[in-house]
Amino acid sequence: MIQDARRLAARPGRTILGLTGAPGAGKSTLAAALADALGPQLVALAPMDGFHLDDAILHARGAGGRKGAIDTFDDAGYAALLARLRAQAPEETVYAPRYDRDLETSIGSALPISPDVPLVVTEGNYLLATTGAWPRARAALDEVWFLDLDPRVREARLVERHVRHGEDPARARERALGPDHDNAVAVESLRRGATRVVRLSGGARPGEPGT
Numbered sequence: 001m002i003q004d005a006r007r008l009a010a011r012p013g014r015t016i017l018g019l020t021g022a023p024g025a026g027k028s029t030l031a032a033a034l035a036d037a038l039g040p041q042l043v044a045l046a047p048m049d050g051f052h053l054d055d056a057i058l059h060a061r062g063a064g065g066r067k068g069a070i071d072t073f074d075d076a077g078y079a080a081l082l083a084r085l086r087a088q089a090p091e092e093t094v095y096a097p098r099y100d101r102d103l104e105t106s107i108g109s110a111l112p113i114s115p116d117v118p119l120v121v122t123e124g125n126y127l128l129a130t131t132g133a134w135p136r137a138r139a140a141l142d143e144v145w146f147l148d149l150d151p152r153v154r155e156a157r158l159v160e161r162h163v164r165h166g167e168d169p170a171r172a173r174e175r176a177l178g179p180d181h182d183n184a185v186a187v188e189s190l191r192r193g194a195t196r197v198v199r200l201s202g203g204a205r206p207g208e209p210g211t
Contacts (some may be wrong), residue, residue, distance in 0.1 A: 001030065001145075001198065002037045005166060008143065009042040016085060016140055019123035021087035021147030022184035023068065024161070026153035027123035030147065034121055044117040046085060048124025050097030050106050051078040067122075068183050070126050075133040082122065082140035088115045101165050125183060129191035138193070146194035154184070 008015045019027045028047065035043045049073040058064045063072055084094050095109035113120060126134055127144050138144070158180050162172035190196060 002034060005043070005119065006032045006038060007120070011118070012116070014086065014088065014120065015142045016082060016120045016122065018127040018138075018141040018144040019121065019147060019150070020125065020127040020144055020187065020190075020194065022154060022179045022187045023125065024152075024158040024184075025147040025149045026157075027147055031121045039117070040117070041068060042117065042118050043121055044111070044113040046081060046096040046111060046113060046120055046122045046181060047099065048073070048078055048122060049099035050108075050111075051075070051081075052099055054105065058138075066179055068125070068179060070129060070131070070134075072185060073126065075126070075129075075137065077132040078124075078138070079136035082137050085113065085120050086140045088113075090115050098152045101161075104165075111171050120176065125187045126190075128193040130190075130193075143195040144193070146191045146197045147200060148191070148197055149200045151184070155181075 005017065008017055019031055021027055028049075029050060031045055031047070035045055052067070053072050053074060055064065055067070058067055058072055063069070066187075081094070081096055090092055092115055094113045096111040096113060097106045097108045098110035099106050122141070127138060127141065128146075129135075129138075154175065158175075159169070159172045162175055165168055168176065
């Protein structure tokens with residue numbers, strides 16, 4: 001996968017690669033591995049999670065318990081960011097938001113993206129969705145890789161992630177098998193639109209041997 005990303009970075013102009021898959025499949029891990037392997041001169045990250053709607057908005061809508069569902073993101077804002085990155089002017093720096101998992105909130109303008117970086121990697125659940133502004137986001141992407149991982153491994157990783165960010169184990173498991181599972185079902189139904197399906201082995205993280 002690293003060599004494939006390197007080939008994308010060698011294309012003329014700007015290339016945008018999307019990584020998608022169900023929650024816990026390893027999207028952010030692979031994105032970070034590609035960025036580390038190729039370096040900041042070749043790769044910049046612009047994650048979809050920066051477009052989470054704020055908790056106050058979700059609670060006002062009665063959607064506080066469904067954070068991570070497709071309607072809990074600013075899809076139009078995300079599509080607009082990708083369009084800017086696609087048409088980025090030579091003298092322009094684009095600033096993308098970053099999602100802080102410890103604070104469970106988005107931090108605006110946290111990720112500066114230079115116009116000289118040839119490959120932008122974005123990752124998130126709904127890159128292949130066909131409703132709302134998601135098709136506009138997909139239109140800005142050159143390729144979308146769908147990460148496929150055994151559901152049992154994914155769910156175990158989700159529980160581990162939630163505990164690491166402050167949930168008690170029982171609540172973490174409830175979340176992984178409840179809202180996260182519902183989101184996973186929705187994401188799995190979209191895999192047909194991917195450029196490539198990347199099947200990951202259960203023992204290795206994306207970017208490690210065995211993936």
